[in-house]
Amino acid sequence: MSGIDVISSSIIGMASDAPPISRLELSPFDLRLLLLDPIQRGILFRNPKFHKIDIPRLKTSLSRTLDFFPPLAGRLGSTAHGDGTTSFFMDCNNAGVEFTHAVADGISVSDIIDPNYIPEIVPSLFTLNGIPNYEGVSNPLIGVQVTELADGLFIACTANHAAIDGVSFWHFLNSWSEITRGCTTISKRPVFERLLPTTVDGGPIRLPPLEKNLWRSFARPPLLERVFHFSKESVAKLKAKANGEAGTNRISSLQALSAHLWRSSMRCRQGTGGGEAGFMMSVSARARIPLPDGYFGNAAYGARTAISEAELLQKGLGNTALKINEFVASHTKECVEKFVSDWAENPKLHGKGGYSFFISSSPRHNVYGNDFGWGKPIAVRRGNGQKVDGMVTVYPAAEAGGIDAEVFLAPEVMRAMEADQEFMEAFTIGEYAYSL
Template identity: 40%
Template sequence: MADVTVISSSIVRPQNTNQSSRTKIHLTPFDLNTLYLDYTPRGLLFHKPDPETRFISRLKTSLSTALEIYFPFAGRLVKVDNLEDNTVSFYIDCDDSSGVKFVHAESKSLSVSDILQPHGYVPDFLDHFFQFSNVQNCDGVSKPLLAIQVTEMNDGVFIGLCTNHLVADGISVWSFLHAWSKICSSGSVSDLHPLVLKGWFLDGIDYPIHIPVSEMETPPPPSRELSSMVITKERIFHFTKKNISDLKAKANNEVGTTDVIISSLQAVSAHMWRSVIRNSGLSREGETHCKVGVDLRQRLNPPLEKECFGNVAYFPPATVTVGDLLDRGQGWAALQINKLVRSQTNESCKTFAEDWARNVKILKPQSRVVGNTIIISSSPRFGVYNTDFGWGKPIAVRAGMSHGTSGKLAFMRGIEEGTFDVQATLWSGDVLVKLLADLEFLENVTIV
């Protein structure tokens, strides 16, 4: 176990509050569908700043200022029991009563090199660098919506965030991080714009949405015997500019039409999907799913502002048979992802939301046994290496641990512009061993 000691723990609230203009944030079907998913962990690794800079104090002070703009993070999730119809409903109260949890920790035994392990392995001790690891979004009724842990090591600092997906998606989280770092490094908010909330809810759907109490029941946790069988490992796979270019060219050549252009992200996603499933030992007749995070802001009509704050992401699945995925090639797999993304229109969003509100079915934690699904989350478009708190840019980004759910693929920009890093959660046994011996997979990926 890592030697991580908590030095202090506190609640940070906005420095100045003006609650008169802050109303409840009602939750959409896209929000409520994530109630039983975990808080999203993201972390940044830096070289250690000069202690004379009093960087912990600066981080807390600038965080308080940043929360004046990003005030929903300091709010709380409210659960209402509707006794008249045996349902519950939720909303986010932006009253600053909860605040953000801020923890200062240290590990005298760990160094930057312990995180940047050879061959891309993500060490298990990284779990101790996040406060709300393995906490579900619905737990926001009793926990802050954002928890930050700053861990000092011998030669580095790791800033780990756990955010409640009900309040913010990846675009909003990284927008907050960039604003916080700007305030910390410059001490000014003059070039930062007021927050624009998503302000979107479908006409014809009454809110707050009433959720049957029966739908809030969750299955029991796996037995101890089953839990011991589903240990996973986190691994970083690096894609150079050439890796990406080759995969994109191959996919587009196989598709063979100029009517559809496979993007770099779709080509790499297809490569990961086919490679993981090829080495998973699944029946060829069975189905496999690739869930892709899609930003809905510009897909709605009228469109929302590109960087409006909130959770405006959705993870629809592309579903095919294992046999088709493996036999029909890289281009065909990428085309299924491309079709899925293009199909997310205002009409499809409206249909999903209306159907969900009529027949509420909350997404429960993914099965830890089947292993036929991969989830493409985050995005290499997020400017993760532009987050400078005043002592230099990050030297690595990590996505936190996934606690036994195999198939999560967090896509991030590599440290060199134009490159990708994919943090993959895979079974620690056969799948990972086979993948690292798979020449077709290794041909287009770089092991760091």
């Protein structure tokens, strides 16, 4: 497999002369992520006609899209205070985003999607690798790399996670694809009004000195990464089984799938039943507060719970799924508001690790609506950012109703899951069947 040749790299600013806003404050949901990695997602396209990709057109449409998202064309701003604390904000200075054009003639679409495990070449399809969110004070908040493959195209986007969450990320990418297709405006405008606390007693939220050494010293353990496809029929069976065992109809598709993955990973970690099994899931505040459609920024947090290994392993799918359902339901509007206010009074930045199983992202994101003019994507992949043992990133599958789970596990745990009949039976269905 050949390497990747960078053809050009440039900074793209807004098309308009002056940003409509000059500054955007950061909420607790934004600030708590400063020590973490950026969001890295990329979408893969097949190019059956082998036509030349119009790179200048992509640059122009990106510039016009930034007109609707001026904070993303800026940088993080910071203010040092006399007591040793620092406050952060988004400086809408139109310093620009990074755009990289690369070519990988020796790499095909099948090289990316056919292997059981995500190949090492995939992280190389992203730019701004290894730059934590707090370095957004001097680095672009968005980095795009467009890589032409032998028979396709990969559009990778690295986004500062202190600026946007997954919902806002896909909102931006959806909008860029619309402008590239020739739309004069975007179908959903971002809402920049801050409806979450950004001050304490009238002043900015002040953070203690960032423990940057925690980010630099974090050593990523060896991991295997694989995308497990769960068809619409498979997801429906898991949901029906979970609700049937629990004697309810409240358990959602994602909750049933999360329970299945959690139980399987713990079973394959050879849990003895005598310890505690931790669980973390991204909980959205958008519908709970609620926030307007198009709210720009972060509006989610990782909520934690735990049950005994014995209960997880012995009481079945329905019991675990019901525990997840009750856990999610407990995060009410009042709970979210208390979390935000408590954090603003006593800021604590989110560090890496600290959990054994974490469900991130959402199967509701509009991944396959990103048509840049050459058809819809056929797959989504992520870069190295935020990869830790026990992380599961969920996406909608290419076919409606299905869910893809990108799983990161220690090699021995991953191989044990692949040999686990109960786990494998959930996705050995139809044309997406996998074999051991």
